Amino acid sequence: MKKWNEYLWIFSAVYLTLGFFNILFAWIGLICMLTPLLLSIVGKGKIYCNSYCGRGQLFEFLGGRLKLSANRNIPAFIRSKWFRYGFLTFFMTMFGVMVFSTYLVFNGTNNLQEVVTLLWTIQLPWNWTNTAAVSPWVAQFAFGFYSVMLTSTILGLLTMFLFKPRSWCVYCPMGTMTQGISMLKYRGKVK
Amino acid sequence: MKKAKVNQTECVACGVCKKACPRQAITIFHGIYADVNEDFCIGCKKCQKVCPASVIKVIQKEAAL
Numbered sequence: 335m336k337k338w339n340e341y342l343w344i345f346s347a348v349y350l351t352l353g354f355f356n357i358l359f360a361w362i363g364l365i366c367m368l369t370p371l372l373l374s375i376v377g378k379g380k381i382y383c384n385s386y387c388g389r390g391q392l393f394e395f396l397g398g399r400l401k402l403s404a405n406r407n408i409p410a411f412i413r414s415k416w417f418r419y420g421f422l423t424f425f426m427t428m429f430g431v432m433v434f435s436t437y438l439v440f441n442g443t444n445n446l447q448e449v450v451t452l453l454w455t456i457q458l459p460w461n462w463t464n465t466a467a468v469s470p471w472v473a474q475f476a477f478g479f480y481s482v483m484l485t486s487t488i489l490g491l492l493t494m495f496l497f498k499p500r501s502w503c504v505y506c507p508m509g510t511m512t513q514g515i516s517m518l519k520y521r522g523k524v525k
Numbered sequence: 526m527k528k529a530k531v532n533q534t535e536c537v538a539c540g541v542c543k544k545a546c547p548r549q550a551i552t553i554f555h556g557i558y559a560d561v562n563e564d565f566c567i568g569c570k571k572c573q574k575v576c577p578a579s580v581i582k583v584i585q586k587e588a589a590l
Binding site: 378381383394413418497498509510513 | 535537538539540541543553554555556557574575576577578579580
């Protein structure tokens with residue numbers, strides 16, 4: 335019988351769908367960012383990637399079960415340390431920019447921008463969601479965070495189609511971070 | 526005798542191989558790399574096929590005397 339954690343891909347799919355109905359659901363995605371970090375900090379290694387990552391399971395489902403993946407080998411440069419840490423740096427810089435724009439809305443410098451930015455460039459108007467119930471900065475963070483989640487899903491889907499189902503895992507910034515934390519934590523124990 | 530060999534410096538420790546292994550021969554060493562227990566490995570190449578980073582190769586090993 336399948337265990338509960340093998341159905342987490344449904345959580346990921348529902349999460350991505352909910353953002354279309356109300357952007358504020360984007361906040362739930364913080365779970366997918368903080369849980370892996372906390373687990374690796376307490377010494378559990380990459381258990382999140384190994385057993386609980388809904389996105390990885392979603393790619394496995396689409397690429398494996400539904401056979402949408404070409405199953406080619408990934409180009410060697412993508413798994414190089416340079417690319418992985420470079421992508422992590424770029425991703426975290428863009429994340430920092432997003433947090434800063436949330437701050438600018440928080441202190442009143444900027445007004446709320448109701449857009450979801452895909453691949454850091456394409457701006458999609460997203461003004462059908464009702465965000466009147468919360469402070470503008472709460473909504474701004476939701477727009478920014480949903481942009482991050484949607485962008486990384488699109489990149490993951492692209493590499494899922496082109497290479498193997500879980501190719502996203504090779505350059506996933508969270509995976510690079512949790513592996514880095516584990517390396518620091520267990521340095522000296524590595525064979 | 527064929528055994529799976531992991532390039533551990535480039536392994537991303539995602540755990541896909543561990544799930545695919547029919548003999549539970551693979552463990553993820555503290556979230557750093559995949560480790561193959563050669564006593565259990567039957568060289569079936571399932572891990573090689575699924576590895577998203579393509580860092581597992583099933584190679585010919587000399588049988589221990």
